Amino acid sequence: MSDRLSPSLPSTVMVSPSNLLPSQPEIPSSKYYTLRYALAAALAPGESRIILPAHSDDSDALFRGCRALGAELRWEDEQERVLLIRGTGRPYQPAPVTINVGNAGAVARLLIGLGALLPEVTIVTDHPQSLGKRPNRELLEALITLGVQCEGSGLEGCLPITLRGSAIHGGRVTVSGARSSQFLSALLFLAPLLPDGLEIDVVDGLKSQPLVRTTIEVLQEAGIQIEYDTSLLYFRIAAGQHYQPREFQIPGDYPSAAALLAAYAASTDPTSQLTLSRLRPGDEVGEYLFATFQRMGADIQRTGDTIVLRGGRRLHGFEIDGDPITDCIPVVVAAACFAEGESRIYNVESLHYKESDRINDLCAELRKAGCTLEPGQDTIIIHGRPEGIEGGVTVDGHNDHRLLMALAIAGLRSQRGLTLTGAEHIAKSYPHFFEELRRCGGNIRSLTTKEARPS
Numbered sequence: 001m002s003d004r005l006s007p008s009l010p011s012t013v014m015v016s017p018s019n020l021l022p023s024q025p026e027i028p029s030s031k032y033y034t035l036r037y038a039l040a041a042a043l044a045p046g047e048s049r050i051i052l053p054a055h056s057d058d059s060d061a062l063f064r065g066c067r068a069l070g071a072e073l074r075w076e077d078e079q080e081r082v083l084l085i086r087g088t089g090r091p092y093q094p095a096p097v098t099i100n101v102g103n104a105g106a107v108a109r110l111l112i113g114l115g116a117l118l119p120e121v122t123i124v125t126d127h128p129q130s131l132g133k134r135p136n137r138e139l140l141e142a143l144i145t146l147g148v149q150c151e152g153s154g155l156e157g158c159l160p161i162t163l164r165g166s167a168i169h170g171g172r173v174t175v176s177g178a179r180s181s182q183f184l185s186a187l188l189f190l191a192p193l194l195p196d197g198l199e200i201d202v203v204d205g206l207k208s209q210p211l212v213r214t215t216i217e218v219l220q221e222a223g224i225q226i227e228y229d230t231s232l233l234y235f236r237i238a239a240g241q242h243y244q245p246r247e248f249q250i251p252g253d254y255p256s257a258a259a260l261l262a263a264y265a266a267s268t269d270p271t272s273q274l275t276l277s278r279l280r281p282g283d284e285v286g287e288y289l290f291a292t293f294q295r296m297g298a299d300i301q302r303t304g305d306t307i308v309l310r311g312g313r314r315l316h317g318f319e320i321d322g323d324p325i326t327d328c329i330p331v332v333v334a335a336a337c338f339a340e341g342e343s344r345i346y347n348v349e350s351l352h353y354k355e356s357d358r359i360n361d362l363c364a365e366l367r368k369a370g371c372t373l374e375p376g377q378d379t380i381i382i383h384g385r386p387e388g389i390e391g392g393v394t395v396d397g398h399n400d401h402r403l404l405m406a407l408a409i410a411g412l413r414s415q416r417g418l419t420l421t422g423a424e425h426i427a428k429s430y431p432h433f434f435e436e437l438r439r440c441g442g443n444i445r446s447l448t449t450k451e452a453r454p455s
């Protein structure tokens with residue numbers, strides 16, 4: 001199976017004021033579940049089927065990682081809708097191996113955890129200004145406790161990282177959940193394969209808890225028994241367990257859906273209607289996101305796995321704990337920029353540690369566009385402008401797909417449009433986002449290099 005190269009995407013796009021049409025786009029598949037199901041399959045002896053996996057730069061990085069762990073991957077069909085993964089029961093790669101994880105943070109962290117079972121692995125990134133700046137210290141400290149030799153960059157253990165796991169053992173570790181839940185998820189995937197198993201104590205609190213519950217759900221689905229307390233601060237996983245080959249069906253991706261939902265929620269046109277399917281009811285992130293749109297006054301309904309949102313409603317200010325839907329916050333902030341009154345999003349300190357600084361960089365670019373926001377250490381306060389913003393400027397995506405989504409929403413509600421630079425980074429999770437928004441009626445234009453050159 002060859003690496004699917006991202007279609008050559010424009011680096012600069014112009015988003016101009018436009019109303020959105022009644023549309024029923026097919027949303028991408030879940031990044032969270034693609035990651036977890038593919039790794040579980042790569043660790044199981046035998047062949048698993050993964051139906052409708054995500055297609056993105058992050059999934060390309062994930063599939064490279066699965067192969068580096070010793071799994072064989074191939075598409076069952078020409079449309080690349082069913083992925084077959086033949087695992088080996090545990091990571092097997094006798095020779096030193098290097099894995100380029102692109103800009104994929106969760107892929108990187110989970111591969112750091114599993115790579116600790118190999119004699120030698122080096123994890124690298126070709127995004128030194130983004131993933132290369134994200135800390136891994138908390139995970140490396142836990143692995144060192146387990147006897148792994150770790151060489152990371154600097155005090156924060158940034159990529160590139162080399163691990164040597166020949167002397168790895170089980171036991172009991174402590175890991176901080178203050179900056180990311182991914183370090184815990186990485187240890188949970190590693191735990192069943194350790195001699196003596198693993199006990200984990202989580203300290204300093206735990207961010208993004210719904211995604212830890214997703215990790216637990218998938219591990220149990222793959223046949224792993226986990227004891228844990230419901231506070232998610234203590235875990236015990238016995239040794240001698242084996243991942244089981246399964247057929248996994250990937251649901252739709254809620255953070256991708258959030259971007260389109262936010263664009264339609266901010267639309268002033270009551271004929272703008274968005275219908276999205278494959279959105280699994282009962283999903284913790286999805287239910288919290290749905291409630292957030294209700295709280296801002298959007299006209300949003302759910303029937304089964306289908307959500308319908310109609311534009312034209314005047315949104316109003318709201319207050320939410322942003323942590324449970326951490327990846328949706330940039331686009332929720334963008335919608336709040338066009339609500340009546342003030343909105344406050346709190347408990348979002350971990351946004352500083354993503355592909356960009358999703359508090360300060362996001363607020364800086366939206367302010368350039370004409371929005372009024374106050375960035376804080378763990379809050380974002382938005383003073384809405386229901387009349388829209390002026391725009392007419394160039395804003396930057398800061399290597400961050402979710403900033404690009406938020407800035408595109410602002411561009412739709414600007415008088416003079418917005419020029420977005422770094423637009424190619426949309427490929428991380430949603431390569432076809434701008435095309436999709438254009439199909440929904442958005443006035444989106446790719447600028448040639450000449451056009452993009454500042455006058």
Ligand SMILES: O=C(O)C1=C[C@@H](OP(=O)(O)O)[C@@H](O)[C@H](O)C1
Binds near residue numbers: 031032035180211350
């Ligand atoms: O476990 C996961 O798959 C993820 C966890 C979250 O990160 P944090 O736990 O660092 O918030 C989220 O931002 C990321 O997109 C994916």
Ligand SMILES: C=C(OP(=O)(O)O)C(=O)O
Binds near residue numbers: 031
């Ligand atoms: C932060 C994100 O992903 P990751 O941590 O996997 O890079 C994201 O998708 O918004």
